[in-house]
Amino acid sequence: QKEVEQDPGPLSVPEGAIVSLNCTYSNSAFQYFMWYRQYSRKGPELLMYTYSSGNKEDGRFTAQVDKSSKYISLFIRDSQPSDSATYLCAMGWGGSQGNLIFGKGTKLSVKP
Amino acid sequence: SAVISQKPSRDICQRGTSLTIQCQVDSQVTMMFWYRQQPGQSLTLIATANQGSEATYESGFVIDKFPISRPNLTFSTLTVSNMSPEDSSIYLCSASGPVLTDTQYFGPGTRLTVL
Numbered sequence: 001q002k003e004v005e006q007d008p009g010p011l012s013v014p015e016g017a018i019v020s021l022n023c024t025y026s027n028s029a030f031q032y033f034m035w036y037r038q039y040s041r042k043g044p045e046l047l048m049y050t051y052s053s054g055n056k057e058d059g060r061f062t063a064q065v066d067k068s069s070k071y072i073s074l075f076i077r078d079s080q081p082s083d084s085a086t087y088l089c090a091m092g093w094g095g096s097q098g099n100l101i102f103g104k105g106t107k108l109s110v111k112p
Numbered sequence: 113s114a115v116i117s118q119k120p121s122r123d124i125c126q127r128g129t130s131l132t133i134q135c136q137v138d139s140q141v142t143m144m145f146w147y148r149q150q151p152g153q154s155l156t157l158i159a160t161a162n163q164g165s166e167a168t169y170e171s172g173f174v175i176d177k178f179p180i181s182r183p184n185l186t187f188s189t190l191t192v193s194n195m196s197p198e199d200s201s202i203y204l205c206s207a208s209g210p211v212l213t214d215t216q217y218f219g220p221g222t223r224l225t226v227l
Contacts, residue, residue: 043219046113104154
């Protein structure tokens, strides 16, 4: 069983839809959770990070962490064509932030 | 957040040769890392580049194949040695700091094709 599982998609939605992206994990030692967005032929860009269970909102993006279920989600409201990208979840432990484990990424396409 | 640049952005190389990838950060950072991203796969950490000392390699990666330098707080290089087609991948540099709890920011990546 891999440490982090993420459905690779692809996921295609119409513009304006609410998008839900999810990852599950098996290692209860993970302490912090991140979402990165990666456009084609670009490096990953940090979108959201959180250290605790619950919700964290930033504009159209909401990150949700449920440590009891070992499940994290990223919600995108009012999705736009510019949101079309691959979304990677990442998790880590320890103080150095060096030990990040990434999901395979979900490819999202938002159609106008 | 730190701005990270990488050179070259892409390259096509012959089997048996070596390529050195450069990573430059626009501010002093504590940690620098090198990742590999193969098609359809997760980002895999190759090593942590330590300033002034040998890099710390992850399981499955060795210094002879992936020598790394970090001469100062803003610059690092990764060399892919004696390349084979299996080394074709995207290589990404990331950095965090100056505070140890800062999140990681990534460079644009180097797309390597080995023929």
